[in-house]
Every structure is written in C-alpha cells, then in structure tokens.
Amino acid sequence: MEHSKNNSYTAINWNNIEDELDKATWEKLTQQFWLDTRIPISNDLRIWRGNMSPQERQTMNLVFGGLTTLDTLQSQDGMSQLKLDAVNQKEEAVLNNIQFMESVHAKSYSSIFETLNQKSEIEAIFDWADTNEFLQYKANRINDIYQTGSPLQKKIASVFLETFLFYSGFYTPLYFLGHNKMLNVAEIIKLIIRDESVHGTYIGYKFQIGFNRLPEAERDSLQTWMYDLLYELYDNEEKYTHELYDDLGWTEQVLTFLRYNANKALMNLGQEPMFPDGAEDVNPIVMNGISTSTANHDFFSGVGNGYLLGAVEAMEADDYTIGLDKKDE
Numbered sequence: 001m002e003h004s005k006n007n008s009y010t011a012i013n014w015n016n017i018e019d020e021l022d023k024a025t026w027e028k029l030t031q032q033f034w035l036d037t038r039i040p041i042s043n044d045l046r047i048w049r050g051n052m053s054p055q056e057r058q059t060m061n062l063v064f065g066g067l068t069t070l071d072t073l074q075s076q077d078g079m080s081q082l083k084l085d086a087v088n089q090k091e092e093a094v095l096n097n098i099q100f101m102e103s104v105h106a107k108s109y110s111s112i113f114e115t116l117n118q119k120s121e122i123e124a125i126f127d128w129a130d131t132n133e134f135l136q137y138k139a140n141r142i143n144d145i146y147q148t149g150s151p152l153q154k155k156i157a158s159v160f161l162e163t164f165l166f167y168s169g170f171y172t173p174l175y176f177l178g179h180n181k182m183l184n185v186a187e188i189i190k191l192i193i194r195d196e197s198v199h200g201t202y203i204g205y206k207f208q209i210g211f212n213r214l215p216e217a218e219r220d221s222l223q224t225w226m227y228d229l230l231y232e233l234y235d236n237e238e239k240y241t242h243e244l245y246d247d248l249g250w251t252e253q254v255l256t257f258l259r260y261n262a263n264k265a266l267m268n269l270g271q272e273p274m275f276p277d278g279a280e281d282v283n284p285i286v287m288n289g290i291s292t293s294t295a296n297h298d299f300f301s302g303v304g305n306g307y308l309l310g311a312v313e314a315m316e317a318d319d320y321t322i323g324l325d326k327k328d329e
Helices: 020-031 041-050 054-083 089-116 119-131 133-148 151-165 167-178 183-212 216-248 251-268 284-289 317-321
Strands: none
Touching: 020 089, 020 183, 041 089, 041 183, 054 089, 054 119, 054 133, 054 151, 054 167, 054 216, 089 119, 089 183, 119 133, 133 151, 133 216, 151 167, 151 183, 151 216, 151 251, 167 183, 167 216, 167 251, 167 284, 183 251, 216 251
16 A cells, blocks of 8 residues: 655545544544553452362463463554555554554553562463464464465454454353353453454454456365364364363353354355354353443542443444445456
C-alpha cells in the first residue's frame, strides 16, 4: 500500500472511507478498550489457594502460558505481516489497534501469573511454553505462513489462530467460571474473547473480499490448502489437548469445543464447516460462559467483576457482510 504521491506524504483522512467496515471496526475496537490493571485479579486468590486442586492450578497455568505464546506471535509477527497487505490506510490503522490489543492480551496473562504464583512457578510456566512440542509446532507453523505465505494465506492463518487455536486455552477459565471459580480471571478471558471475536470477523471479511475475486481454479486450490491446514492444525491440537487435559478427564469435552470453534473460523472465512459439532454439543456451562457480555464493575468500591467502558457487544455475522456483495459484483 502506497502512502505517498508526487513526493508528498499522504495524511490519513477518516472523512474519506473506502470501506465502511474499517470505520465500524475501529469504532467498535476503541469502544471495547480495556486494560488488565483494572481487573481485581487478587480477589480470586482465596479460591485459587483454597478451592482449586493442584492439577486444576497446573492446567490453568499451562494453558495461560500457551495463550501468552500465541498472543506474542500475533502482536510481534502476525499483525505486522498483515499490515504489509493492507489495501488502504484505515485498514492499516485497524490492524495497528489489533496489534496493540494482542500485546495487552499477552501482558494480561503475566498479570495473572504475578498475582497467583510464586516467581519459581512463573519461570516454570514460561520454560514449559518455550519448549512444549505441540505448542511450539502450532506457533511456528502459523509464523511460517506469516513469513512466507500469500496475503490470503496469512489471513487464513490469523483467523485459524484467533478463532480456533486459542480455544483449547479458553476452555479452562470458562469451565471454572461456570462453577463460580476464578471469576475475575475469567472476566479477563471474556474481554479477550470479545476482542478476538472482532479480530477474526474483520480479518475474515478482508479475506472474503480477496478470495471472491480469485479465478475459480485459484479459489479451489486455496480452499484445498485451507482445509488441509485446518486438519493439520487440529491433529496437532488433539495431541496438545491430551497433554493438558487427560489428567483432569476433560479431553473429549475440550476437543468438541475445539471442533465447534474450528467451524466458526471457517464461517468467518466464508467457508463450509469441516466438523459435525455444533453449539448444542459443547458443554453448556462453557457455552454460557463464552457469552462476550461483561459484568459491570465499580472501580471505586471494587464491587463486581467486569470492565465498564461502554456497552459494547462482539461483532455478529451480519456486521461483516456489509459491502461484500457490492464489492464483488
């Protein structure tokens, strides 16, 4: 994307909108802005120390270590690569916002670790994340696509990461939320999920514009590549999930949740589902927790466990069909 013409640097003009969804997404993301420092994580300490088994604490620590790795990937490499392919300045601005919030997400896990764990425990979490075979496989596989893939392949990788691969980690805090445990930690996760919903929707929309303009043979080839990649990532995610959840006996529930979210990722990309699993197959306690609305929080009294910065909801399917038809006529 060129920013200059006739040796004059081009100022971004938000009064001249090439794609209405750029403006709508910017407004939604800025309305949703939050920081981990406003959530009273320490209010969960009593539950963490007195009502969680050692295996439950270990699993939550490890899944958050994994999520930190993937958010670091998105903030350091993913969005910078997607910005190279932005088609206008407003799209690049939206991706700048997404990049920053991925850094906020990554830092949030460190805030959780610092509140709940000793220094030696935190070091062990990061050692595990930096060396786990299955976590490193998916991080490196996605990053390889970011570094060497086509613009549309990069968007596929980003949507698969944010709408599918994160959810093996999200399952744990949502499950505990449904059992009235770790409510403030879960509130951070719900805020992250709310962000990721918009990120996946927006990048999937941008993918669909480019995909629909491809000749039929190229579309067919990219579809094959896309489904092969998803199958490959799911195969690795099965192994990762067994390692994390076998001792708790949750593995099959988590895999159902993963397949459901893999289908959601495909939906964001305008594709048909790959798995038979629907929302009705997912643990209803977790599905109830995945609601992206947040509770109100009064920062002066410390009452509540939400983040009040305006009534904002996650993007719905109708939001990102704006302009698709007219753009692809």
